[in-house]
Amino acid sequence: EIVMTQSPATLSVSPGERATLSCRASQSVSSNLAWYQQKPGQAPRLLIYGASTRATGIPARFSGSGSGTEFTLTISSLQSEDFAVYYCQQYNNWPPVTFGGGTKVEIK
Amino acid sequence: EVQLVQSGAEVKKPGESLKISCKGSGYSFTSYWIGWVRQMPGKGLEWMGIIYPGDSDTRYSPSFQGQVTISADKSISTAYLQWSSLKASDTAMYYCARHTGYCSGGSCYSVAWFDPWGQGTLVTVSS
Numbered sequence: 001e002i003v004m005t006q007s008p009a010t011l012s013v014s015p016g017e018r019a020t021l022s023c024r025a026s027q028s029v030s031s032n033l034a035w036y037q038q039k040p041g042q043a044p045r046l047l048i049y050g051a052s053t054r055a056t057g058i059p060a061r062f063s064g065s066g067s068g069t070e071f072t073l074t075i076s077s078l079q080s081e082d083f084a085v086y087y088c089q090q091y092n093n094w095p096p097v098t099f100g101g102g103t104k105v106e107i108k
Numbered sequence: 109e110v111q112l113v114q115s116g117a118e119v120k121k122p123g124e125s126l127k128i129s130c131k132g133s134g135y136s137f138t139s140y141w142i143g144w145v146r147q148m149p150g151k152g153l154e155w156m157g158i159i160y161p162g163d164s165d166t167r168y169s170p171s172f173q174g175q176v177t178i179s180a181d182k183s184i185s186t187a188y189l190q191w192s193s194l195k196a197s198d199t200a201m202y203y204c205a206r207h208t209g210y211c212s213g214g215s216c217y218s219v220a221w222f223d224p225w226g227q228g229t230l231v232t233v234s235s
Contacts, residue, residue, distance in 0.1 A: 001170070032220065034220070034221035034222070036153075036222075043203055043205075043225040043226065043227055043228050044153065044203070044205075044222070044225055045225070046221055046222065046223040046224075049208070049210075049220065049221040049223075050210070055223065087152065087153055089153075089221065089222070091217075091219060091220045091221060094155075094167075094219055095155075095157070095158075095167045095168065095169055095170070096155045096157075096169035096170065096171070097143070097155040097219065098155065099152060099153040099154070099155065100152070101152045102152045102153075
C-alpha cells in the first residue's frame, strides 16, 4: 500500500498571502495524484487531478505541481473561502487508492 | 448534471445491521466505478472499496475486506454499503463518489480521481 504523507498538518496564513502544501508518496505515483478541498460539514471537492490539471470551475489561484514522490499544492493569494482542509490522493497503485492525512489551512 | 444522492443519517445499536445507499443521476451509471470513503469524527479520508455497476465487479481495501459489503442495483442506478453487525467504531461519515478514468500513453485507466461526491451519510452506532 502506498502511504501518502502531507505536511504541515496545519498551516496558518493571512488572507492574500500564498499557501504552499506538500504531499509525499512512499513510492513513485508518476503524475497520478489528485487534490481535494473539504470545508466543515461538506463533502470533499476535487481541485486538481493529474498532479497539475485544475478541475472544472476551480479558480486559477490554485495550482498543482510535482511528479514521482513529491507534490505541491499552491494557493497564490488566499481568499476567505479557501480556509479548509486539503487532501492529496494517489491513484497509481490500487487497491487501495490512498489519501494523505490532510493539511488544515487556517486564518493567521 | 452529474449527481450522487445518499440516504439519510442513521442511528443504530451495536450488533445491528445496516445498508446505506447512493443514487446516481445525470450519467451512465453502469460505466463508472463508484467508491465508498469513510471519515471518522475529526479524521481524514479512507478508501473502503469500489464497485463497477455494469458487471458488479467489486474491489476492497484490505482494511475493510470482510467488514463491509458493497453492492449495486443498476436497474435503479444505486450503490450500497452494508454492515451485518455494527460496532461503535463504525461511527463515521460515509461518502460515495464516482471514480473518473483517464487515458495516457495509449492506455486507459478507469480508477483515478473522485468526482463528484455524494453529500455523505452519518452513521452513529451507540448503545
